[in-house]
Amino acid sequence: MSSYDVIFIGGGPAGYVGAIRAAQLGMSVAVVEREGLGGTCVLWGCIPAKALLESASLASKVRKAADFGISVGETKFDYGVAMKRSRAVATQNSKGVEFLFKKHKIAWIKGTAKLAGKNSVSVKTADGKEEKHDAKKAVVISTGSRVKGLPQAGLELNKKTVISSDEALILESAPKTMAIVGAGAVGCEFADVFSAFGTQVTLIDIAPTILPLEDADCSAELTKSFRKRKIDVVTGAKIGNVKVGAGSVSMTLDAGGKTQTLEVEQVLVAAGRAPNIEDLGLKEAGVQLTDQGFVKINERMETTAKGIYAIGDVAGPPMLAHKGQREGVVLAELLAGDPHVRLMNYGNIPNATYCHPEVASVGLTEQQCKDKKLDYKVGRFPFSASGRARTSGETEGFVKIIRDSKYGEILGAHIIGSHATEILHELVVARANEFTVDEVDLAIHAHPTLSEAVAEACLDSLGKVIHL
Amino acid sequence: MATKVVMEALSPTMEEGRLVKWLKNEGDAVKSGDILAEVETDKAVMELVARGDGVVRKRLANEGDASPVGTLLAIIAAPDEDIDSIVAEAGAAATAAPGAPGEPQGEASTPPPGGGETAPARSAAAVAPVALPAPPMPPRGAGAPRPQAPGQPAQPAPPPPQTGANGRQRSSPLARRLASDRGIELALVRGSGPGGRIVKRDIETAVAAAAARPKTAAAPPVKRLISREGDYQDIPLTQIRKMIARRLAESLGPVPTFYLTAEFDMGRASEMRAAFKEIGDDFKVSYNDIVLKAVANALADHPEVNAHWMGDRIRHFNRVHVAMAVAVEEGLITPVIFDADRKTLSDISREARQLADLARQRKLTPEQYTGATFSVSNLGMLDIVEFTAIINPPEAAILAVGGVEAKPVVVDGNVVVRERMRVTMSCDHRVVDGATGARFLQALRRLIENPLLLVL
Numbered sequence: 001m002s003s004y005d006v007i008f009i010g011g012g013p014a015g016y017v018g019a020i021r022a023a024q025l026g027m028s029v030a031v032v033e034r035e036g037l038g039g040t041c042v043l044w045g046c047i048p049a050k051a052l053l054e055s056a057s058l059a060s061k062v063r064k065a066a067d068f069g070i071s072v073g074e075t076k077f078d079y080g081v082a083m084k085r086s087r088a089v090a091t092q093n094s095k096g097v098e099f100l101f102k103k104h105k106i107a108w109i110k111g112t113a114k115l116a117g118k119n120s121v122s123v124k125t126a127d128g129k130e131e132k133h134d135a136k137k138a139v140v141i142s143t144g145s146r147v148k149g150l151p152q153a154g155l156e157l158n159k160k161t162v163i164s165s166d167e168a169l170i171l172e173s174a175p176k177t178m179a180i181v182g183a184g185a186v187g188c189e190f191a192d193v194f195s196a197f198g199t200q201v202t203l204i205d206i207a208p209t210i211l212p213l214e215d216a217d218c219s220a221e222l223t224k225s226f227r228k229r230k231i232d233v234v235t236g237a238k239i240g241n242v243k244v245g246a247g248s249v250s251m252t253l254d255a256g257g258k259t260q261t262l263e264v265e266q267v268l269v270a271a272g273r274a275p276n277i278e279d280l281g282l283k284e285a286g287v288q289l290t291d292q293g294f295v296k297i298n299e300r301m302e303t304t305a306k307g308i309y310a311i312g313d314v315a316g317p318p319m320l321a322h323k324g325q326r327e328g329v330v331l332a333e334l335l336a337g338d339p340h341v342r343l344m345n346y347g348n349i350p351n352a353t354y355c356h357p358e359v360a361s362v363g364l365t366e367q368q369c370k371d372k373k374l375d376y377k378v379g380r381f382p383f384s385a386s387g388r389a390r391t392s393g394e395t396e397g398f399v400k401i402i403r404d405s406k407y408g409e410i411l412g413a414h415i416i417g418s419h420a421t422e423i424l425h426e427l428v429v430a431r432a433n434e435f436t437v438d439e440v441d442l443a444i445h446a447h448p449t450l451s452e453a454v455a456e457a458c459l460d461s462l463g464k465v466i467h468l
Numbered sequence: 469m470a471t472k473v474v475m476e477a478l479s480p481t482m483e484e485g486r487l488v489k490w491l492k493n494e495g496d497a498v499k500s501g502d503i504l505a506e507v508e509t510d511k512a513v514m515e516l517v518a519r520g521d522g523v524v525r526k527r528l529a530n531e532g533d534a535s536p537v538g539t540l541l542a543i544i545a546a547p548d549e550d551i552d553s554i555v556a557e558a559g560a561a562a563t564a565a566p567g568a569p570g571e572p573q574g575e576a577s578t579p580p581p582g583g584g585e586t587a588p589a590r591s592a593a594a595v596a597p598v599a600l601p602a603p604p605m606p607p608r609g610a611g612a613p614r615p616q617a618p619g620q621p622a623q624p625a626p627p628p629p630q631t632g633a634n635g636r637q638r639s640s641p642l643a644r645r646l647a648s649d650r651g652i653e654l655a656l657v658r659g660s661g662p663g664g665r666i667v668k669r670d671i672e673t674a675v676a677a678a679a680a681r682p683k684t685a686a687a688p689p690v691k692r693l694i695s696r697e698g699d700y701q702d703i704p705l706t707q708i709r710k711m712i713a714r715r716l717a718e719s720l721g722p723v724p725t726f727y728l729t730a731e732f733d734m735g736r737a738s739e740m741r742a743a744f745k746e747i748g749d750d751f752k753v754s755y756n757d758i759v760l761k762a763v764a765n766a767l768a769d770h771p772e773v774n775a776h777w778m779g780d781r782i783r784h785f786n787r788v789h790v791a792m793a794v795a796v797e798e799g800l801i802t803p804v805i806f807d808a809d810r811k812t813l814s815d816i817s818r819e820a821r822q823l824a825d826l827a828r829q830r831k832l833t834p835e836q837y838t839g840a841t842f843s844v845s846n847l848g849m850l851d852i853v854e855f856t857a858i859i860n861p862p863e864a865a866i867l868a869v870g871g872v873e874a875k876p877v878v879v880d881g882n883v884v885v886r887e888r889m890r891v892t893m894s895c896d897h898r899v900v901d902g903a904t905g906a907r908f909l910q911a912l913r914r915l916i917e918n919p920l921l922l923v924l
Contacts (some may be wrong), residue, residue: 408642408645
């Protein structure tokens, strides 16, 4: 039974980053986490996925190695080994967060927490004990989200033939055939990984495009790339007649007026995650939910119950680790009474998909600009025209800038290509500071870099692109 | 590194200047010291000089515009240097100058019905801090709306401008563009961004607020009326006229003034003058030169008249700096002859002529028309026999000199014709009493009636 300034329920990116910031600001902090520090991101999401993607990328490169003057003998692609590496990386990162906790004197209470009224939390620890802890300033719900199946389509998760990303991340080997239902970031990334390790992948989405939240041009470009790699992309698809067998799953796909039957070893459901709102005592505490089932918060991350806050996946979309992290920081600063707190700017959160080619974006898509009836101009620069892209043989993709016609405000930026998730950031910085496309070009971009394409796309939007 | 060209205080009393003529165009290369423009100050037309090297990137004032001291007039920078931030700040600092882009053009005062009359012209100085009271509208029925007092935007006081910790980040590039386009003065916008930075939403708020405000009468554009139609013409005030108005209005009100008149016999002065003329044109000396020298010598002996009212004390000067009023086209200016008591008559004659020429050409520098201890004004050449001059505060007195005229006077009981000259001294009674003033005039008489004393 201890008393802290702030208690976080859940030690994922939102919780652990918020905890560290709160500790930096002089508060006493405890984080209740029943599994491992770092949460989904570190253990069952971002980190292991990117490690696998790295293996996939290497696999692709190796297949082209001869072009680059490297003859590779007989190559074997072993998903199991890649998976083990990804687990090692995940564990390493989790240990890193543990180290950070020790450094900042943040208490890690291992157990499952429940709200216990009047700013206290009751915890059921791993060895069955019940503890009660007080939070003087705040209790923060940062319980995150979990995988879910598509029972309405007959695809309940069974962890064997109908799996989620959790299982996919610990498969011992890549299946021969796989249907990935849901072509968001998770679905596309796994499509890339398994395809690289020899799986025949069918990527399915009910939406008209893959990556439905991204700009349509990027979705189209990625689809082209996937199809070139023999990933079967089926969009606008309705799934029916799902039959789950012992070692395979079959279904029919209705898409574009055509129906096809599909039989695969495994189905990976990547159609969204569910917020962890159960067994927390939210109702009793007076914490309301939104219509979508997330914890309802205001711009100061306050829930409808005084003294209780929520951040991260559980508090609503976008369900991105960096969004949760920033909410954690802002909340900590609000709790510390920092008068210069900068509240969240949800309009400038970058999106990143790490398949090959990477897709990264920030701001509005062109369709959103059209829907809002904005007066905009588009600038584009394809990597096929980039010197640097040619040197690395990665000429897929482009940079697309959508700017306001009158003032040059950067309304949206979309990049698909090698390193997109890295080179997007100068545009995130630009938008955060209300730079216009002119100011982006003001900076001399080193040559030859992929980032030059960013400046050139800005110039293209002004009608003065050089290298096109 | 950009150089800001600002309206400089070219004299201690200058509060605003009028840009008469640009001598460099946008795009011209200039070096430090080059003359950029001619600026009319309260006293003279002065040269505005470049204080940096580069290219004149932007001219922000038009010929004929009057601007307060400190206004940004132009920017000198490298040809490709980004000057947007400087320009934006200038746009923000400019007040309701006529013709400014994007300014809400409120209803200008409509001309009253009837006749070829035009609305009373307001000078470009309407925007200056030297706010003039609004001239009353001619009483002509209900049509004419009362104009706002110039220079005072009739709006609720805007919120004080935020000064960001880092001046360079005061506003985002986007906000600056929006502000410039929508005519919003950045200096008056409160920033809600990081560190008080003005961001897009702040401009949008300001635009919405401006739209909600009732339209006010913007200062009507400057009208220069030269036509002789109608019952009257209004002449806009030049800088000189404004300065005269202000300074001398400051005099009569608060200064308890009295006047002493004396009449001097100019016989010997006249002879001296004729004698000099005979020697040669180079040695010509005027009555005024004689008066100036005599005044200077007399003041040297009477520091209690060679004095200033300092508010909490009186200053008696040991050096004598005599200002001589010179009529110029636009009005009056008073160049100073420094240490006149130590200069010879010919020095003074020469200097007086030079200063008068410079004055008429409006080329006097501030150093040349400030610093007097006593002033002399002479209207003799315009056939005035006697007048009272207005003291130039903080001086204690001023001598008004009339013309030399032949008059019948009584000498030893007989009526004879003599050349006589009247002087009237206006005195600040806080510094000079009647007797003090009279004694000074006695000393002056002795010198003027015995001008050979001036040669000693």
